[in-house]
Amino acid sequence: MVLEDPTQMNLLGAALLLGVGLFCIMSQNNLIKVVIGLEILAKAAVLAFIALGGASVQGYVIIIIAIEAIVAAVALSIVVNVWRHSGSLDASDITELKG
Amino acid sequence: MLLDDSILVTLIVLLPFISVGVIALMRKMGETVIAGVGVVFSLITAVLVFLLVPDIFGSGATAITESYDWIPSAGIVFGIYIDPLSLLLALIAAGIGFLVMVYSMKYMEGKKGLARYYALVMLFIGAMVCLVLTDNLLILYIFWEIVGLCSYALISFDVEDKKAANAGIKAFVVTRVGDIGLIVGIFLLYAGAITIPGTTVAQAFSIQYLISNAAAIPMQFLALAAFAFIIGAMGKSAQLPLHAWLPDAMEAPTTISALIHAATMVNAGIYVLARMAPVFIQVDGWTTALLYLGGITALVAAIMALVEPDLKRLLAYSTISQLGYMVFAIGLGLGGVFISGFHLMNHAIFKALLFLCAGAIIHSIGTRNMYEMRGLRKEMPKTHIFMLFGTLALAGIPIFSGFWSKDLIFHEAYSLELTIPLILVVLSAVLTAAYSFRMYFLVFGGEGKRREKAHPAPAAMWIPLAILGIGAIISWITVDYFSSGFETFGFADVHAHPIGDFIVDTFSSTAVLLSLLAILLGLGIYSARNSLKQGYISQWIIWAARKGFGFNWxxxxxxxxxxxxxxxxxxxxxxxxxxxxxxxxxxxxxxxxxxxxxxxx
Incomplete structure (x- = not known):
């Protein structure tokens, strides 16, 4: 049974987190929510990493979390600048790269 | 021996790249410091490469092989294989690279972004040396790309000049077509070689393994790869129809033109063809394709050189034409690999000389148009003498280096009874002689108007010229040394040419008549130029050549x-x-x- 095996449980959790993160990025228009989605996505990867790697990957996981924090900080600072620049946090308003 | 071979090779591979980092970090320092460090690093690189000579060209020498693990899990190694062919190319890259560096000290004085310039030149030289020394096709491809990147960045060195920036992009995009050919060829060879039982990934990319197992590679892979490699060489070595980037690249500083034409970029394509010739020789039509590609390129580029008013662009067309000869020589079969390398060396020396002389002239009077030069004979006596040497070598006048290798090509083609290809190259030799004389007399002949700006070349500029000028006369004497080295290493169909026999053979063969005929006809065309211009057909040819034969279209x-x-x-x-x-x-x-x-x- 899946639920009795901790590795399978953890992988299931990671898959759920992945789904939530992707859904968040794809459906949400608010830029802060998009950043939150990105963070959830990254946590899914970390969880899968722990599930398969066990205790030996601790160090790497902490490094990844630290990097994620930096990514979040940079992403949020970009969001703040976008808000200052355009007065809006709506992702569908920001289409400067439209071809 | 002062240094162990493996330490020496490691130093040669690493030092240029370390120097790139060092020079790039010296951005804020003074001009002379940056130039000095650059020259010292290139001198050390050149000395290290020259230290390999006794180990490779001694009697009974064997190849130097090294292998550094790179991505062990994927079986990718950085293999080194040094034999006479690779060392010859490395000597040219490091040696001429050093002379260009010395020359740059004065030529580039006062320009912006000198740290970038010297760092890129070192990267250029280092990448070319590694490209020829490596045994692994993947590593070769990486350095092939770095060489392409450096030529792009150096052609558009003057970033504020729109024309230079565009020329750099053109060079990058056009050679990219060739790069795709090369990478496709490498993977086709890999796919073919991996089917041989017991082949590892590292072996499937190893040039020496491919050469010794060429017969076992399935023919369909081999045949496609052979022509893909030709496309690769076409881009890098500026053969028709991918040649148009080279004349446009003349927007670069003249030192860079000398590097690209003599020491690095364009030699890479010839090297890859020469290196892989033992693998591809069994493919039907490969050599014929090279003969016609090289022959037609040599002829068409020589016609375009004949009508070009810009000194540097004329030299660029002459490089394309001479590269045509080298491709042609490889098309003569395995014996032609040595001839191609020999011509490459002679060409590298006299073309670097011609470019650096042109640089001295442009530096002095500030124009590239030959019709505005005239009569520089008296104003720049040293440059005049050296440029004369270069011109005579290019025209193929006996005793000068260009004559010997060009004659060897004629001799080989004549003895193989390849009539139509032979006619192509002899015709282009005629035109080569004609445009060489035209160039010389336009720049130095006649009486020019008095210029106040003209000044003789300073020492940092004329000393490299003197070294190359002597080289343009005597570089062919090394034929003895190089050919016996090639023979020792078991290059198929290459025999040692002892110097005495070489001279006797050259002058007693029928081919020497073709060489002399070409020079006389060339001189004839030059002296009859005014009446020739009136002819209906020649006017049509001149019109087409001025338009670049529609390739730009x-x-x-x-x-x-x-x-x-x-x-x-x-x-x-x-x-x-x-x-x-x-x-x-x-x-x-x-x-x-x-x-x-x-x-x-």
Whole structure:
């Protein structure tokens, strides 16, 4: 049974987190929510990493979390600048790269 | 021996790249410091490469092999294999690179971005040396790309000049077509070699393994790879129809032109063909394709050189034409590999000389148009003498270096009874002589108007000229040394040419008549130029050559097609982050399903 095996449980959790993160990025228009989605996505990867790697990957996981924090900080600072620049946090308003 | 071979090789591979980092970090320092450090590093590199000479050209020498693990899990190694062919190219790159560095001290004085300049030149030299020393085709491809990148960055060194920037982009895009040919060829060879039982990944990329197992590689892979490699060489070595980047690259500083034409960039294509010739020789039609490609390129480029008013562009066309000879020589079969290398060396020396002389002239009077030069004989006596040497070598006048290797090509083609290709190269030798004389008399002949700016070349400029000028006269004497080295290493169909026999053989063969005839006819065409210009056919040819035989029109057509497609495809980009993510997720799912059906996961 899946639920009795901790590795399978953890992988299931990671898959759920992945789904939530992707859904968040794809459906949400608010830029802060998009950043939150990105963070959830990254946590899914970390969880899968722990599930398969066990205790030996601790160090790497902490490094990844630290990097994620930096990514979040940079992403949020970009969001703040976008808000200052355009007065809006709506992702569908920001289409400067439209071809 | 002062240094162990393996330490020496490691130093040669690492030092240029270390120096790139060091020079790039010296951005804030004074001009002379940057130039000095650059010259010292290139001197050390050249000395280290020259230290390998006794180990490779001694009697009973064997190849120096090294192997550094790079990605062990994928079986990719950085293999080194040094034999006379690779060392010859490395000597040219490091030696001429050093002379160009010395010359640059004065030529580039006062320009902006000197740290960038010297760092890129060192990267250029280092990448070329590694390209020729490596045994692994993947590593070769990486350095091939670095060489391409450096030539792009150095051609558009003067970033504020729109023409230079565009010329750099043109060089990059056009040679990219060739790069695709090369990478496709490398993977075709890999796919063919991996089918041989017991072959590892590292072996399937190893040039020496491919050469010794060439017969076992399935023919369909081999044949496609052979022609893909020709496309690769076409781009790098500027053969028709991918030649048009080279004349435009003349927007670069003249020192860079000398590097690209003599020491690095264009030699890479010839080297790859010469290196892989033992593998591809069994493919039907490969040598014939090279004969016609080289012969036609030599002829067409010589015609374009004949009508070119710009000194540097004329030299660029003459390089294309001479590269045609080298490709042609490889087409003569395995014996031609040595001839090609020999001509490459002679050409590298006299072309570097011609470019550096042209640089001295341009530096002094500030124009590239030959019709505005005239009569520089008295104003720049040293440059005049050395440029004369270079011109005579280019025209193939006996005793000068260009004569010997060109004659060897004629001799080989004549003894193989290749009539039509022979006619192509002899005709281009006629035109080569004609445009050489035209260049010389336009720049130095006649009486020019008095210029106040003209000044003789300073020492940092004329000393490299003197070294190369002597080289243009005597470089052919090394034929003894190089040919016996090639023979020792068992290059098929290459025999040692002892110097005495070489001279006797050269002058007693029928081919020498062709060489002399070409010079006389060339002189005839030059002296009869005014009456020749009146002819109906020659006027038509001149008109077509001035238009570059329509190749630029062909390029423009390609660009228009790409732009037309781009304008339609750009609609797919909405700029909306949600939609982009949906596309990204769909693609990941597709890759996942693909792997699932392939049974990888």
């Amino acid at each position: 062909l390029y423009d057509a390609c660009v228009r097609v790409v732009r037309w497609c781009g304008r339609r495809i750009r609609r797919l980009q909405t700029g909306d982050v949600n939609i982009n993510t949906v596309g990204f997720v769909l693609m990941v799912l597709l890759i996942f399903l693909f792997l699932l059906f392939q049974g990888v996961i």
